[in-house]
Amino acid sequence: MEEKLEKIKQQLHSQNYKLTPQREATVRVLLENEEDHLSAEDVYLLVKEKAPEIGLATVYRTLELLSELKIIHKMNFGDGVARYDLRDDNAEYHHHHLICLHCGTVDEIFEDLLISAEERVKTVYNFTILDHRLTFYGICSRCIDHVNIDDFK
DSSP: OHHHHHHHHHHHHHTTOOOOHHHHHHHHHHHHTTTSOEEHHHHHHHHHHHOTTOOHHHHHHHHHHHHHTTSEEEEEOSSSOEEEEEOOTTSSSOOEEEEETTTOOEEEEOSOOOHHHHHHHHHHHOOOOOOOOOEEEEOOTTTGGGSOGGGGO
């Protein structure tokens, strides 16, 4: 985690920003919860445990800055709540998501399923793709035996 924190510190410095104690507390929460897709409120509650003096507005500003600098992804899964995910610089593209409409679980796909579609878009439309996002909505394997699929159609 310290290595990732140092890298984020360097990214901030390269854009003339400092890793203030408030920003560091926010980044640490994101690093400690990499598997989750935290909302600003989630981040705030976790940061508040470490730094009780920090305000919600500070967390929002920090998340917006990190998003603008492309250190984190800001995502919306259709529930009206922005969620945040650390970027993986080793990945060519952002990972994809499976969202369960029953329990709300967000699972991740780390496989790029759109390679042939990207090649077609590039060839047919002469369009250079820099990034893409793919989200599937459905019922997860944990819920499938407990719901009536027709209720979701």
